[in-house]
Amino acid sequence: MILGAAAVPGPAAAAAVASGTPGPYTFADGAQSIEGARSTGDAALLKLGETYKSSLPSSGKVNYRLDLDAATNAYVSATAVPSPDSTVSVIDGVKVTVQDAEGNTCSVDNTSFGVARSPHPIAAWGMREISPSKALCRKAGAYYVSVERVDPDGEGSSPDAWDLELVAMTEPRTAKTGPTSAPEVWNSATPQPLQGDAERREGGAGFTRATPLDQGVWQDDIRPGQTLFYEVPVDWGQQISVTAELGSTETDGPGYTSDALDLALYNPARGEVADVGVGYNGGQKSGSLPPLPPVDHANRYAATAQVSALRFAGSYYLVAHLSEGVADTFGDGPFRMTLRVRVSGQPQGGPEYAGESDPEGVFEVSDQDREAAAEGVAAGDDTAMRALAVGGIGTGSALLVGLGVWTVVARRGTAA
Structure with missing residues (x-):
């Protein structure tokens, strides 16, 4: 580009x-x-x-x-x-x-x-x-x-x-004619929120600054009026489910903010898939995205926009916003936010495309994407990459890790 x-x-x-x-x-x-x-x-x-x-x-x-x-x-x-x-x-x-x-x-x-x-x-x-x-x-x-x-x-x-x-x-178009109707059967049961100790990941401030996440329990601090971006690799045949929690505050006094925390899921083309609003009264609150079907090329033929948007493999974006109105009752924070991210199902083979997407690789999940999600290395974060390459590992391993991370950045730099 x-x-x-x-x-x-x-x-x-x-x-x-x-x-x-x-x-x-x-x-x-x-x-x-x-x-x-x-x-x-x-x-x-x-x-x-x-x-x-x-x-x-x-x-x-x-x-x-x-x-x-x-x-x-x-x-x-x-x-x-x-x-x-x-x-x-x-x-x-x-x-x-x-x-x-x-x-x-x-x-x-x-x-x-x-x-x-x-x-x-x-x-x-x-x-x-x-x-x-x-x-x-x-x-x-x-x-x-x-x-x-x-x-x-x-x-x-x-x-x-x-x-x-x-x-x-x-x-690109597919090399072979595939299904022309959306899958009718999928696991639509409400998934249980993922359990376990939380690991800290700081969200980015834009789609191209989204912090990579994989399946896990993640915590971050968010202030009223702030919007944080994360990206989760979701491959063909996989389902994503997310629960967002807002921790309690020590601020006394009654009050309530409707949709205090808004969590939206966007697909790799930045089309909104679903969202959930979490009301807040100062005590811990949570909300979950609705059950979503596995990523499938044939989902594009679904009658509902929510299912149709799950038509690509690639990086799905979680965008969290804390309403500025929270500050009026509960102060400027920051407030502790927990994201419980589950990616279920084994990756499956996707459609055979007759060509490449533009930007290249945007509708696929690569090994480098999975490595970035595991490490939490934000695209374009030179400081984090250098720290990862030299922090506490040998020179040979550092070189291999550095090359892998630079590959991620090179591919995502093109996509950005």
């Missing part, structure tokens, strides 16, 4: 620095600045496999262009980042629509902030699928991605522009 100059901090980042609150989001290194157009006729091109930084105005659509062939599936995700000091309504959020050159709608998706009304990074995705069940959006040519606020005029939403991160990627 050809990387442009790093984008300058937007209004959300500047507001965070000025207020001293945790930064809301770290954009991908080398994200190229791009301006959304009011008209599709002026829409700038989003190159497949690359990441961009843009801005979302308070009202109206901004448009971008994709140039696609007639064989591959394409996905685009928009992560909206409001300023920490802005206000948002219950139903406000970000909406992504993909249309072809003839105005046919290929997909529509939106994500909202929820009842906590706490501004934080949220993502919605769009897609152009080559599918036997879809007669439209199959031609090669120009496609247009529009991004807009869900409820720009809603009561309680401030008119500030939001920062926006855009990433476009492709999934």
Whole structure:
């Protein structure tokens, strides 16, 4: 991937620095600045496999262009980042629509902030699928991605522009015709939360800064208004289940915050799969994601968006946000958060793709991904990698570990 100059901090980042609150989001290194157009006729091109930084105005659509062939599936995700000091309504959020050159709608998706009304990074995705069940959006040519606020005029939403991160990627067609309907039978029983002693892992501040996790019990500290990112490798045939817990506080006094802790699961294309909100009254509270089916290529034919989103192997993202309203009653924290992550089932063979994804390797789980999850080495964290390579191990072993970790970074750097 050809990387442009790093984008300058937007209004959300500047507001965070000025207020001293945790930064809301770290954009991908080398994200190229791009301006959304009011008209599709002026829409700038989003190159497949690359990441961009843009801005979302308070009202109206901004448009971008994709140039696609007639064989591959394409996905685009928009992560909206409001300023920490802005206000948002219950139903406000970000909406992504993909249309072809003839105005046919290929997909529509939106994500909202929820009842906590706490501004934080949220993502919605769009897609152009080559599918036997879809007669439209199959031609090669120009496609247009529009991004807009869900409820720009809603009561309680401030008119500030939001920062926006855009990433476009492709999934190759399969070499052989597979199932054209989603699996009907899977273990839908509510899984028991994983038990055991917790290990500390500090979350990152963006999708490309997500901290790798594997199956286990993980703890971190989170402050009101903060959003933390983690990634879990989930292979074909595997099921992921997560329970989030918020520890008790010593602060006295009655009070309750609805959806104080929001935990969302996103797929490798940054499409939301499911989420859970945990209310908080100062005592320990927990909530679990709903039961989810195993990752399967045929899930894309499911009628429900939740199942359809589980269509790829790869890194699934856990995004945890603690509502800024928690501070009003229970103080600035930090608060202890526990994530109980279970990945059940043995990895299975996936579809035989006729080509490579762009970025390469984004829809697969490699040995390097599993090693990174076991060690908790964040992508692009040079300091952690060097410490891992030299801390308490021999020179020969350090060299082998260093080479393995650098392989992870090289692959993920391309994906970022």
